Amino acid sequence: xxxxxxxxxxxxxxxxxxxxLAGASTxxxxxxLRAGAEALRRRQSELSSANxxxxxxxxxxxxxxxxxxxxxxxxxxxxxxxxxxIAELPDPVGESISSxxxxxxxxxxxxxxxxxVIGIIYESRPNVTADAAGLCLKSGNAVVLxxxxxxxxxxxxxxDILGDALGQATTTIPREALALIRTTDRxxxxxxxxxxxxxxxxxxxGGEDLIRAITENSKIPVIQHFAxxxxxxxxxxxxxxxxxxxxxxxxxxxxxxCNAIENLLVHRDVAPTFLPRIxxxxxxxxxxxxxxxxxxxxxxxIVAATDADWGTEYLDKILSIRVVDSVDDAVTxxxxxxxxxxxxxxxxxxxxxxxxxxAVDSSAVFVNASTRFNDGxxxxxxxxxxxxxxxxxxxxxxxxxxxxxxxxxxxxxxxIRE
Amino acid sequence: xxxxxxxxxxxxxxxxxxxxLAGASTxxxxxxLRAGAEALRRRQSELSSANxxxxxxxxxxxxxxxxxxxxxxxxxxxxxxxxxxIAELPDPVGESISSxxxxxxxxxxxxxxxxxVIGIIYESRPNVTADAAGLCLKSGNAVVLxxxxxxxxxxxxxxDILGDALGQATTTIPREALALIRTTDRxxxxxxxxxxxxxxxxxxxGGEDLIRAITENSKIPVIQHFAxxxxxxxxxxxxxxxxxxxxxxxxxxxxxxCNAIENLLVHRDVAPTFLPRIxxxxxxxxxxxxxxxxxxxxxxxIVAATDADWGTEYLDKILSIRVVDSVDDAVTxxxxxxxxxxxxxxxxxxxxxxxxxxAVDSSAVFVNASTRFNDGxxxxxxxxxxxxxxxxxxxxxxxxxxxxxxxxxxxxxxxIRE
Numbered sequence: 001x002x003x004x005x006x007x008x009x010x011x012x013x014x015x016x017x018x019x020x021l022a023g024a025s026t027x028x029x030x031x032x033l034r035a036g037a038e039a040l041r042r043r044q045s046e047l048s049s050a051n052x053x054x055x056x057x058x059x060x061x062x063x064x065x066x067x068x069x070x071x072x073x074x075x076x077x078x079x080x081x082x083x084x085x086i087a088e089l090p091d092p093v094g095e096s097i098s099s100x101x102x103x104x105x106x107x108x109x110x111x112x113x114x115x116x117v118i119g120i121i122y123e124s125r126p127n128v129t130a131d132a133a134g135l136c137l138k139s140g141n142a143v144v145l146x147x148x149x150x151x152x153x154x155x156x157x158x159x160d161i162l163g164d165a166l167g168q169a170t171t172t173i174p175r176e177a178l179a180l181i182r183t184t185d186r187x188x189x190x191x192x193x194x195x196x197x198x199x200x201x202x203x204x205x206g207g208e209d210l211i212r213a214i215t216e217n218s219k220i221p222v223i224q225h226f227a228x229x230x231x232x233x234x235x236x237x238x239x240x241x242x243x244x245x246x247x248x249x250x251x252x253x254x255x256x257x258c259n260a261i262e263n264l265l266v267h268r269d270v271a272p273t274f275l276p277r278i279x280x281x282x283x284x285x286x287x288x289x290x291x292x293x294x295x296x297x298x299x300x301x302i303v304a305a306t307d308a309d310w311g312t313e314y315l316d317k318i319l320s321i322r323v324v325d326s327v328d329d330a331v332t333x334x335x336x337x338x339x340x341x342x343x344x345x346x347x348x349x350x351x352x353x354x355x356x357x358x359a360v361d362s363s364a365v366f367v368n369a370s371t372r373f374n375d376g377x378x379x380x381x382x383x384x385x386x387x388x389x390x391x392x393x394x395x396x397x398x399x400x401x402x403x404x405x406x407x408x409x410x411x412x413x414x415x416i417r418e
Numbered sequence: 419x420x421x422x423x424x425x426x427x428x429x430x431x432x433x434x435x436x437x438x439l440a441g442a443s444t445x446x447x448x449x450x451l452r453a454g455a456e457a458l459r460r461r462q463s464e465l466s467s468a469n470x471x472x473x474x475x476x477x478x479x480x481x482x483x484x485x486x487x488x489x490x491x492x493x494x495x496x497x498x499x500x501x502x503x504i505a506e507l508p509d510p511v512g513e514s515i516s517s518x519x520x521x522x523x524x525x526x527x528x529x530x531x532x533x534x535v536i537g538i539i540y541e542s543r544p545n546v547t548a549d550a551a552g553l554c555l556k557s558g559n560a561v562v563l564x565x566x567x568x569x570x571x572x573x574x575x576x577x578d579i580l581g582d583a584l585g586q587a588t589t590t591i592p593r594e595a596l597a598l599i600r601t602t603d604r605x606x607x608x609x610x611x612x613x614x615x616x617x618x619x620x621x622x623x624g625g626e627d628l629i630r631a632i633t634e635n636s637k638i639p640v641i642q643h644f645a646x647x648x649x650x651x652x653x654x655x656x657x658x659x660x661x662x663x664x665x666x667x668x669x670x671x672x673x674x675x676c677n678a679i680e681n682l683l684v685h686r687d688v689a690p691t692f693l694p695r696i697x698x699x700x701x702x703x704x705x706x707x708x709x710x711x712x713x714x715x716x717x718x719x720i721v722a723a724t725d726a727d728w729g730t731e732y733l734d735k736i737l738s739i740r741v742v743d744s745v746d747d748a749v750t751x752x753x754x755x756x757x758x759x760x761x762x763x764x765x766x767x768x769x770x771x772x773x774x775x776x777a778v779d780s781s782a783v784f785v786n787a788s789t790r791f792n793d794g795x796x797x798x799x800x801x802x803x804x805x806x807x808x809x810x811x812x813x814x815x816x817x818x819x820x821x822x823x824x825x826x827x828x829x830x831x832x833x834i835r836e
Contacts, residue, residue, distance in 0.1 A: 242832040
């Protein structure tokens with residue numbers, strides 16, 4: 001078979017396996033997850049060897065890249081624990097979302113079912129192979145994985161280990177339900193993205209370029225996670241201690257992630273007091289500040305923000321600051337420059353908070369709390385496959401439920417339509 | 419401006435209007451809907467004249483086409499009543515889908531919000547203009563409508579009437595939120611389908627060819643409604659009176675719609691008794707029967723079904739019949755040939771029913787009831803924009819709720835992430 005035929009066959013086999021997995025019991029799925037965790041631990045030294053080979057082939061890459069690619073014993077243990085945690089989570093499949101009885105006696109139930117087959121395309125972190133496989137398995141979905149070429153040996157071995165464990169632990173879940181594309185050729189991704197008969201949805205995990213390229217080329221719906229340009233608005237009626245704490249947290253706790261803040265908006269009335277103190281606090285933590293003209297009147301030493309700054313996801317210790325005249329101005333700024341991921345207001349004024357919450361249409365809107373909480377674990381989902389900036393299907397943090405759809409089950413006693 | 423620029427400007431204006439409509443009160447939306455209904459009634463004679471002009475330009479088209487295009491006074495009244503009924507429905511916007519408190523005290527609410535801007539592309543029925551506009555308005559969505567060219571004059575006037583009424587009834591809903599593409603040039607559809615920055619989702623209403631063409635060309639997600647190949651399975655333990663009644667209803671009550679049945683599956687054990695009686699009943703109602711070899715042993719006068727028959731949506735008084743050995747065989751047939759829209763089982767055996775319900779993954783699965791109930795009105799939604807055969811976002815009948823997404827509103831007291 002050609003490589004293209006291989007990819008098509010793999011996707012078709014995943015599709016064919018989907019009904020069996022969709023019908024698998026919670027017990028069987030959990031048994032498979034725990035067996036997978038155990039096997040990862042047992043075969044830790046093999047995994048380390050495969051990873052060393054991948055690392056050797058990536059010599060010369062930058063430090064951050066090498067770090068993402070590296071599987072330490074701790075990270076292998078974390079993958080195993082992750083699978084066990086997924087086993088502990090409630091099974092979303094079969095959950096009755098709602099049910100009602102019609103005047104003609106028909107009993108209608110909206111019941112959660114798996115999406116079917118999920119395609120995951122990701123970059124160099126090999127732990128995604130186990131995480132994504134575990135989340136798809138628990139939610140009853142077959143999965144077609146395509147990992148970064150640099151982690152090829154590691155990913156293949158993780159998939160082998162999990163596939164073996166799955167096959168030994170249960171007879172109800174076909175091994176084909178956990179598929180990995182075993183070629184580093186980029187053409188395989190293009191082929192995968194054409195298999196709309198076999199794959200129901202593509203979830204890319206990686207940088208914006210990867211996601212744009214996939215969206216451009218996919219015949220399959222893509223759940224996107226584009227930029228995270230998050231704003232913190234400090235209102236006239238803000239508790240400034242709280243604003244300072246949340247501002248520091250939003251920018252510095254982990255600047256390289258999507259829910260860190262990029263723009264700080266400060267109401268004119270509190271600018272003279274708040275700007276100097278937040279600037280001192282952030283600069284002490286190594287943050288570079290950029291400001292509008294009005295901001296620079298209060299903070300003359302910082303550089304001027306350009307138009308491009310307001311729409312940039314720095315993913316770094318840089319923050320742009322703008323003075324605004326009102327909550328409505330803050331909302332307008334957010335609509336213009338934000339990416340709809342997460343925005344926060346700090347205020348003691350309930351009606352101002354309500355106005356902000358109603359007008360800001362982001363996946364999560366925070367009142368007196370850090371945008372860094374826009375996260376599946378922090379929301380209590382127990383897991384996260386990603387954060388969606390789509391408006392269709394799932395929005396914001398995606399856990400197990402967001403990997404499902406529903407069907408209607410209608411029970412009658414012979415009703416016909418007149 | 420060129421036509422292309424016109425379309426782009428129209429879509430952008432709809433996008434710009436979306437926040438105002440999303441924030442409009444339920445009262446304002448209902449006032450606008452009722453004003454629209456009143457205006458349609460008041461300007462009935464103008465509407466009839468515009469429609470007569472469209473009809474004159476369509477001379478020579480077939481009878482069914484002309485019927486769909488014709489606006490009688492009764493149909494104008496039905497459009498008006500439809501808008502009033504939409505005004506009576508609960509407003510989905512702002513509904514709390516779920517809410518919970520985290521151990522750190524964060525209060526999280528999942529709140530329903532409009533999708534944003536919806537594009538509706540439809541064929542010759544002019545009443546869709548008013549129906550779709552009404553459903554989008556009530557669900558807080560701006561809408562860009564593109565109707566069939568044959569109904570161009572009628573559609574333009576309906577949009578004018580509704581737009582005028584909207585503008586007079588309320589100041590909170592911008593007129594741009596109800597946009598109609600005012601050219602019959604097909605290139606305008608291609609332009610519309612590229613406006614992914616302005617339109618969040620495309621809902622086509624029409625035949626399979628239209629939907630496929632749109633899906634092929636769209637940069638915007640499309641909610642599809644492909645073929646409706648629905649099955650009725652009469653189990654060994656069926657109440658045969660009930661099976662006969664539901665079989666007749668499924669095939670003959672309205673054969674041209676998607677939730678009518680195309681294939682009848684009959685368990686071998688009841689075939690000798692059931693087949694002759696259902697055949698007599700259906701043939702008396704003008705239905706042409708086609709059968710597998712086994713079926714034709716019991717019904718020697720009917721023609722043989724070809725392989726193509728099992729996968730054909732007749733939309734007509736034709737039914738293919740197959741004898742099966744078990745409920746599992748019926749499920750396999752449905753997985754192979756069905757389109758995942760609606761399937762039914764007739765049985766008195768609860769465990770057989772449960773087996774069927776668990777294994778058949780269609781948007782609606784019926785037990786002892788007609789597939790014809792797969793419909794937003796019959797489900798009690800009070801309205802229907804279409805029936806989705808997608809698995810993402812919305813599945814099955816789509817009412818107002820299915821035109822919404824959600825955002826998370828998180829209220830804290832200064833929480834930061836550690």
